[in-house]
Amino acid sequence: MRDYGISPAQQDEIWRRWREGESFSLMGRALGTSMHHVRRFLYQSGGVRQAPQLRSKRHLTGSEREEISGGIAAGEPARHLAKRLGRSASTVSREIARNGGRDHYRAAPADVAAYARGRRPKQAxxxxxxxxxxxxxxxxxxxxxxxxxxxxxxxxxxxxxxxxxxxxxxxxxxxxxxxxxxxxxxxxxxLRTARPMRRPKVARRPTGRGVIRGRVSISTRPAEVEDRTVPGHWEGDLVMGTRPSAVATLVERTSRYATIVALPDGIKAEQVAPHLTRSLLSIPSQLRRTLTWDRGREMAEHQTITAETGMPISLCKPRSPWQRGTNENTNRLLRQYLPKAADLRTFSQADLDAIAHELNHRPRKTHGYRTPAEVYADLLNSGDALTA
Structure with a gap:
């Protein structure tokens, strides 16, 4: 790999700062080099630091090969050489045989050849x-x-x-x-991130949202929501594109089944409420229990939505997105289809339904690699979903 004029000590410092999540520009300034050189150095490695090749103590060293070469020149048998080196006779015999035999053995070429044979990794x-x-x-x-x-x-x-x-x-x-x-x-x-190299995980500081009148705290949710044993509890939020474009997302907590709602009119509360209400009413009544939403101003009409759908809407605490973690994870997956730089108003409801269909038919580790669609179908057909 090219080092781009970066010394070994600087390379160690780059990798340390990279693991801590520091930006290219900060690393460049700290090391007194161009941020572009830092970025190219990391890019060519794929963000994966290559461990230096080390020789095992079990392998012959260069000095031992010099001893073998001198012993051969003196006509010494392999068994005597092995005894003097503290090695097995077979080790010395194989070393001589694989490097041209007694007539052509030379220590330096043999050492180079051994290093080449031992290079890792082998072909994947x-x-x-x-x-x-x-x-x-x-x-x-x-x-x-x-x-x-x-x-x-x-x-x-x-x-x-x-x-x-x-x-x-x-x-x-x-x-x-x-x-x-x-x-x-x-x-x-x-890949969902479309990144050409690995990046360290860096926690982002969440920001608060506005205050909503008559909000219902998440602490009032039924206890059954937490353990996911009773289906029909949903989480939701907006996924933003170029402002003011956005779509609404709904995820059922037990199955992780997702629905995406087009918002062609805008993201104000009075513009979101009709489309969200229509989507919630399309959910079978036995799977329409509660909805947990982020504390966004788009939910200012939550009381109207509850009155029409019969679903109590709980709002998360400030700066606590993990309280609707299933929806956060789903929104991250959807960024593969709905990038931040896109105008999401150009996506029709049919387009969004196709994206949701593809996402719902991906296997999930949490379901033993069954798909959310399979689990959701089982919930609809089971007696548990009908239990009030």
Whole structure:
């Protein structure tokens, strides 16, 4: 890899700052180098630091090979050489045989050849197995994540070990330059973040929303909402595009089944309420119990929505998005389809229904790699969903 004029000590500092989530510009200023050089250095590595190649103590060293070469020149038998070095006779014999025999053995070329043979990693297993690789690429076209792909392969081929691969191996095949011969790096475009390299997880400081009259605190929700055993409790929020464009999202907590609601008129409370009410009324009555929403001003008409749908609406505490974590996670998945830079008013309800259909038919780890659509259908057909 190119070092772009960055010294080994600076490289160590870049990796330390990268793990802490520091920006390219801050790293460049701290190291006295261009931020573009820092970014290119990290980009070529895929954000994965390569461990230096180290020789095992079990392997012959350069000085030992010099001893072997001198012993051969003196006509010393391999067994005597091995005894003097504290090695087994077979180790010394194989070393001589694989490097030209007694007539052509030289210490320096033998040491270089040993280093080359020991280079890691070897060719990735995915590069040697076209069948699972083809299946993975097909699922990528459906925007499945590596973890979903790996989990589904284990479920689909439980006794076929060659068809199973960990999600970490898939990520490394995408990001690590030493493994990229296994999977086309352009497939990073299919990841939900579309990033060409790994990034450290950095917590974002949430911001509060406005105050809404007559709001119902989340603490008043039924206790059954927390354990997800009773279906029909939903979470919702807006997903913003270029302002003032947005869509509303609804997610059922037990099944993770999602619905996306077009908001062609705007994001004010009186513009959101009719479309959200219509979407909630389309939910079967047995799965229409409560709704938890973020503390956004678009929910100022929550009392009207409750009166028409019969669903009590609870609002989260300020700066507490984890109180509707299922919806937060779903909105993050939807960013793959609804980027922040897009005008979401250009998406028709049919477009949004197609996106929701694709998302609801992705397998989920929390369901044992069943899909939300499968779980939601079971809830509709089960007696539990009918229990008041």
């Amino acid at each position: 297993e995915l590069a040697q197995q076209p069948t699972p690789r083809a299946l993975m690429e097909a699922k990528w076209d459906l925007c499945w994540s590596p973890e979903q792909i790996a989990g589904r392969l284990r479920r689909q081929f439980p006794s076929d070990v060659p068809m199973q691969v960990s999600h970490e191996a898939i990520y490394l095949s995408l990001f690590d330059p030493r493994r990229r011969q296994a999977i086309d790096r352009n497939l990073t475009q299919k």
